[in-house]
Amino acid sequence: MKTINSTAAADGFRLPAEFEPHSGCVLIFPERADSWQYGAIKARKAFAAVATEIAKCEKVTVLASAAQYQNARLIMPPEVRVVEMSSDDAWARDVSPEFVVNDSGDMRGVSFGFNAWGGLHDGLYFPWDKDDAISKKLCDLYDIDMYDNGDFILEGGSISCNGEGTLLTTEACLLSGGRNPNLTKAQIEARLHDALGIDKVIWLKNGILGDETNEHVDNICVFCAEDEVLLSWDENESTEQHKVCAECLEILENSTTADGRPIKVHKIPMPSPVYMTEEECEGLDLFDGEPTRTTSEPLSASYVNLFIANDRVVMPFFGGENEAADKRAQELLQKIFPTRKVVGIYARDILIGGGNIHCITHQIPEHK
Numbered sequence: 001m002k003t004i005n006s007t008a009a010a011d012g013f014r015l016p017a018e019f020e021p022h023s024g025c026v027l028i029f030p031e032r033a034d035s036w037q038y039g040a041i042k043a044r045k046a047f048a049a050v051a052t053e054i055a056k057c058e059k060v061t062v063l064a065s066a067a068q069y070q071n072a073r074l075i076m077p078p079e080v081r082v083v084e085m086s087s088d089d090a091w092a093r094d095v096s097p098e099f100v101v102n103d104s105g106d107m108r109g110v111s112f113g114f115n116a117w118g119g120l121h122d123g124l125y126f127p128w129d130k131d132d133a134i135s136k137k138l139c140d141l142y143d144i145d146m147y148d149n150g151d152f153i154l155e156g157g158s159i160s161c162n163g164e165g166t167l168l169t170t171e172a173c174l175l176s177g178g179r180n181p182n183l184t185k186a187q188i189e190a191r192l193h194d195a196l197g198i199d200k201v202i203w204l205k206n207g208i209l210g211d212e213t214n215e216h217v218d219n220i221c222v223f224c225a226e227d228e229v230l231l232s233w234d235e236n237e238s239t240e241q242h243k244v245c246a247e248c249l250e251i252l253e254n255s256t257t258a259d260g261r262p263i264k265v266h267k268i269p270m271p272s273p274v275y276m277t278e279e280e281c282e283g284l285d286l287f288d289g290e291p292t293r294t295t296s297e298p299l300s301a302s303y304v305n306l307f308i309a310n311d312r313v314v315m316p317f318f319g320g321e322n323e324a325a326d327k328r329a330q331e332l333l334q335k336i337f338p339t340r341k342v343v344g345i346y347a348r349d350i351l352i353g354g355g356n357i358h359c360i361t362h363q364i365p366e367h368k
Helices: 037-054 069-075 129-141 185-196 240-253 278-282 320-336
Strands: 022-028 059-064 081-084 098-101 107-113 146-153 166-170 200-204 221-225 228-233 264-269 312-317 341-346 362-365
Touching (some): 107 129, 185 200, 200 240, 228 320, 312 320
Parallel strands (some): 312 341
Antiparallel strands (some): 098 107
């Protein structure tokens, strides 16, 4: 691996969409005790279910610490590759590099800085140095050259791209005080253009309220085609979340892609609020002497936080009182993705950690 002293845009590389063909996918084996209850036993089973489903159509790699390598190897199916690599937590979406491609099929990595969603301003844990090192290690693992943007904080879950130069994000996240406070909105757009070959940024104001990542876009709205998006939709018109969703809808309906096409919006109704139980909270270690979850605050549950694999869509199910909502969302998504099989994975034990299926996965684009 070599570090290239240039930019993706200058070299003719672009950020592909998640719905484009993949050569693989990466996950990280969970073990952090203040994120995953009771030794992460249930979380590991959920991660394994996601990995197993994705591995039916693309090569899956799971990163595991030295202490957990054997456990990961035992729980993951044989077709999944397990690689020893240290991390601070298990959010592959946010700590992986972004992978850019050119018209010749070459792939390069773009490494950004990671500071646990806000650093010392409002980040979720410290230290985060192992996570921050993963993007460069993955470029080595996949034997690709890299652009180093370590001075710019960006997580994969904070952006969604249509593969043709249009990118979605939220102001709540990218303009937060813990990301890049010395940069203006225009300067952030310029960095995204240079680093990822982006021509246009569509700024939604907010995401799922209470989302501890400063409201990542991948929990509320993602591209599912070049000119189509999935929008998480709160049907209860009396809630603050409904107002946020309606504002997102208005922005999207008044926006176009970089090449001028209107954007079709698919509303995906949200599940009923999901809360931690006392037993689940008791299974988590404290962080800095404080609990990381409570029973009074809803978790950021959304069906939009899914993974678009080569021939299937892997979506979260929440079960319980949301069984009917799970089925309804699956049926809606199946109509939107007629050429892919939409598969639901019971994901409550992933949600407890603070994210969902999209957050724990990162695609590797098809390349030569």
